[in-house]
Amino acid sequence: MTFKEESTASSLPAPAHQEPLVRTTQRQERVPNKKIIRDLGLKVTNQRLVILEVVREGKAHFTAQDVFETVTARNPEIGFATVYRFLRTLSEHSYVTEVRMGGMPARYEWAAKKHHDHLTCSTCSKIVEFENPEIERLQEKVAKEFGFSLTGHLLELYGVCPDCRRKSAP
Numbered sequence: 717m718t719f720k721e722e723s724t725a726s727s728l729p730a731p732a733h734q735e736p737l738v739r740t741t742q743r744q745e746r747v748p749n750k751k752i753i754r755d756l757g758l759k760v761t762n763q764r765l766v767i768l769e770v771v772r773e774g775k776a777h778f779t780a781q782d783v784f785e786t787v788t789a790r791n792p793e794i795g796f797a798t799v800y801r802f803l804r805t806l807s808e809h810s811y812v813t814e815v816r817m818g819g820m821p822a823r824y825e826w827a828a829k830k831h832h833d834h835l836t837c838s839t840c841s842k843i844v845e846f847e848n849p850e851i852e853r854l855q856e857k858v859a860k861e862f863g864f865s866l867t868g869h870l871l872e873l874y875g876v877c878p879d880c881r882r883k884s885a886p
Contacts, residue, residue, distance in 0.1 A: 780799055
């Protein structure tokens, strides 16, 4: 089992309620931003280029609000709706992966990485990425038992990280 803990070293500011995160996995081959936008069937605009740059260069896990705050610092004319629509388009074309956790805002990550799963601290929002071949085999087995041909999955496990448990200990 491989674990990769994150903290932040990026241009996106961490929300006040969240501990900063760090990217620990290398993103794969670098496709030019203009090519990605054209491949989506969209016109290359300065707004889309700025949003895509922030998404690709920012922290590994982000919300639309995170991207919006960074983007508007660079170009105040870009609205939240523009950021959100472009993230949805990137998600629909599998450039970003969208994860929805209960009532929390959707979180995204650039999808051009090796498959992995997440452990998320429900107290500080720290994210630990991990790979576990046994979990992968079990998911295939469950899908087969129900007659499914598995095409993909997102696994999010929630709990309290060691740091938060230490802080709350008497």
